[in-house]
Amino acid sequence: xxxxxDEQNPVPIFQQIIRQVKMRVASGELTAGSxxxxxxxxxxxxxxNPNTVGKAFRELEREGIIVMKRGIGAFVTEEPPKEFVSxxxxxxxxxxxxDLVKTAKSLNVPKKSVIEKVNVEFDGGNR
Amino acid sequence: MNTQAILEIDGLSQAYxxxxxxxxxxxxxxxxxxxxxxxxxxxxxxxxxKTTLLNCILGLLAYKxxxxxxxxxxxRPGNLHRFLQKITSVPSPTEMFPTVSANxxxxxxxxxxxxxxxxxxxxxxxxSDFDWTRQIKALxxxxxxxxLQALALCPEPELLLLDEPLGVTxxxxxxxxxxxxxxxxAERETTVIIATHLINEIANLFDEALFLKNGCLIxxxxxxxxxxxxxxxxFDKLPDVKIEGEVGRMIGDAALLSENPExxxxxxxxxxxxxxxxxxxxxxxxxxxx
Numbered sequence: 188x189x190x191x192x193d194e195q196n197p198v199p200i201f202q203q204i205i206r207q208v209k210m211r212v213a214s215g216e217l218t219a220g221s222x223x224x225x226x227x228x229x230x231x232x233x234x235x236n237p238n239t240v241g242k243a244f245r246e247l248e249r250e251g252i253i254v255m256k257r258g259i260g261a262f263v264t265e266e267p268p269k270e271f272v273s274x275x276x277x278x279x280x281x282x283x284x285x286d287l288v289k290t291a292k293s294l295n296v297p298k299k300s301v302i303e304k305v306n307v308e309f310d311g312g313n314r
Numbered sequence: 315m316n317t318q319a320i321l322e323i324d325g326l327s328q329a330y331x332x333x334x335x336x337x338x339x340x341x342x343x344x345x346x347x348x349x350x351x352x353x354x355x356x357x358x359x360x361x362x363x364k365t366t367l368l369n370c371i372l373g374l375l376a377y378k379x380x381x382x383x384x385x386x387x388x389x390r391p392g393n394l395h396r397f398l399q400k401i402t403s404v405p406s407p408t409e410m411f412p413t414v415s416a417n418x419x420x421x422x423x424x425x426x427x428x429x430x431x432x433x434x435x436x437x438x439x440x441x442s443d444f445d446w447t448r449q450i451k452a453l454x455x456x457x458x459x460x461x462l463q464a465l466a467l468c469p470e471p472e473l474l475l476l477d478e479p480l481g482v483t484x485x486x487x488x489x490x491x492x493x494x495x496x497x498x499x500a501e502r503e504t505t506v507i508i509a510t511h512l513i514n515e516i517a518n519l520f521d522e523a524l525f526l527k528n529g530c531l532i533x534x535x536x537x538x539x540x541x542x543x544x545x546x547x548x549f550d551k552l553p554d555v556k557i558e559g560e561v562g563r564m565i566g567d568a569a570l571l572s573e574n575p576e577x578x579x580x581x582x583x584x585x586x587x588x589x590x591x592x593x594x595x596x597x598x599x600x601x602x603x604x
Contacts, residue, residue, distance in 0.1 A: 192518070197593035199538045200518055227500035231493050236353055237500035292356040 188217065188224060192233055200235055204243035212252055212267055213275045223253055223261040318386060320350040320473060320505045321371065325432045326380035328370055341364045341377070341529045350472070351503035355516055358526035365510040367526070368475045372403055377406045384473070384532035401430055402466040403475040407458035412451035420446070420468075427469035434494065438464045441490050456483040463491055467591055476508045480515075485578045492519065525603055533603060537596060544602075546594040549587065557581050562602025571602035 190207045191199050211217040226244060230237040244261055247253045251268050255261045291301045317421050326344040329337040348354060358450075369375040371382060373394040382389045382395050410419070424430045439446060444457045453461070459482070466474060474495075480488045498504055502533045508516060517537060525533040531591070535543065544561070548569040558581040559574030571594060572578035583591050 227497060230500050231497045234492050236521060237496060238521050
């Protein structure tokens with residue numbers, strides 16, 4: 188699993204990690220029961236504090252997305268909470284749409300043209 | 315979980331003599347307590363007392379009055395050798411013996427410490443690109459730093475003191491150093507104190523930053539706290555008056571740091587000043603407080 192961090196992003200790093208793991212679980216890239224990299228592995232790979240990774244993992248465990256088995260490692264839970272998968276996708280899309288609309292408004296791009304572009308992008312993706 | 319402090323500094327006072335009659339007080343009744351398994355960034359301008367503090371912990375400087383305890387036990391000149399099995403440091407490379415080879419250094423240290431991580435030693439040697447049979451005087455400063463890093467990390471310390479550990483090393487060496495450091499910390503829960511001026515480089519590494527100014531601890535905060543407690547306000551031109559909530563200014567950026575963004579925002583609006591808000595970087599916070 189590839190996790191990256193964006194140092195320019197003001198979002199705290201542990202939240203960036205949480206988000207990316209959730210993203211992969213919601214998209215189905217990480218299936219139930221599949222292993223997640225260990226705290227040490229991730230800390231060394233990303234050159235960040237192991238406690239930061241630990242904090243992210245504990246939060247993910249609290250939300251029932253991963254389960255940590257001492258001495259073995261962390262795994263995606265057998266049954267990730269259903270409301271999480273749909274809820275998370277919605278939140279992500281809501282935020283992106285909000286950003287898009289905000290940018291469009293500040294650049295005086297009309298609503299119609301934005302919707303048109305969204306349509307084109309969607310259909311283009313089906314090719 | 316063990317919550318006993320790994321290091322406690324209690325009422326430390328330290329002064330060095332400038333001449334026969336005058337002393338300069340570096341610390342006056344300084345106290346600090348550090349938790350095990352955490353990485354601390356020791357920050358402060360030149361002369362703030364960072365190196366003096368680390369030297370006191372290592373027993374290289376005498377202090378009076380004051381007490382330093384390692385895992386609850388008071389450190390004294392008479393019992394210091396026991397603690398130094400568990401506390402290692404990366405000193406300045408100019409203090410190495412020039413005619414001793416890197417290998418001889420390693421052999422000597424290996425014999426003198428109870429523990430030695432051979433696997434880590436092999437890893438550090440593998441990534442280095444110089445001949446360890448060479449004498450120290452034949453190695454560049456960056457290469458000497460790598461030897462010192464091996465000497466400090468391999469004895470499996472519980473407390474590691476790094477005083478500007480990477481000042482002159484190249485980016486590749488730095489990257490590997492941090493990776494080795496993190497793998498050791500994650501595995502053994504080593505406590506680390508890093509004194510450095512390369513603040514942005516360690517922004518993702520530390521649990522808490524300790525800000526020293528004139529021998530006083532003026533702030534102790536985690537990175538997340540720092541970014542949530544403060545807000546950066548950027549201007550075309552800095553206002554001439556002190557703004558409400560302002561804690562400091564970043565002159566080069568025409569920006570100020572606020573501890574109360576709502577108040578600052580209101581004050582700026584009533585003054586009719588234009589501004590932009592941003593989450594501060596650790597360097598911004600450092601600049602505003604130092």
